[in-house]
Amino acid sequence: MDNLHRLFFKAFSNETRLEIINLLKEKPLTVTEICEKTGFEQSRVSHNLKCLENCGFVTAQQNWKWKRYSLDKETILPIVKLFDKHIEKYLDRLKSCRVIRNEKILVN
Numbered sequence: 001m002d003n004l005h006r007l008f009f010k011a012f013s014n015e016t017r018l019e020i021i022n023l024l025k026e027k028p029l030t031v032t033e034i035c036e037k038t039g040f041e042q043s044r045v046s047h048n049l050k051c052l053e054n055c056g057f058v059t060a061q062q063n064w065k066w067k068r069y070s071l072d073k074e075t076i077l078p079i080v081k082l083f084d085k086h087i088e089k090y091l092d093r094l095k096s097c098r099v100i101r102n103e104k105i106l107v108n
Contacts, residue, residue, distance in 0.1 A: 011055050016040060016048045021071065024058060025080050028070035 011017055019038055023029060029037075034045045049069055052058040057076045060067040071077040087094065094100070 008055075011052065011057060014048070016044060017052055017057075020045065020048055020052065020069075021057065021076075021080060024069060024071045025077060025084075028061070028068040030066045030068055032066075034069075 012021065016038075019040075020034055023034060023037055031042060031045050031049065034040070034049075035042050038045070049058060049060075053060055053069070056072055058069045058071055060069050071080065
């Protein structure tokens with residue numbers, strides 16, 4: 001089971017996927033809209049959306065010519081909201097954690 005947890009959190013820890021997840025928590029978006037908001041190339045966004053969709057993090061709804069991607073409302077959106085709540089509550093502790101800083105995880 002540990003490997004499955006690692007895989008799950010690996011999806012969140014990738015910079016591109018995390019940025020896409022953070023955008024999609026607000027509203028469903030197309031690949032083009034995600035590219036405009038992030039500055040990422042279309043291939044990068046599409047590649048990572050495919051991963052997120054494959055892992056059940058996002059769903060895609062075909063709308064004529066475009067697909068709109070959104071976070072899975074049953075599981076992923078509540079998790080992301082809990083992450084945000086935890087970060088808000090423990091922001092100073094997260095920023096000052098020496099273990100995390102020594103692991104070279106960047107915090108803005």
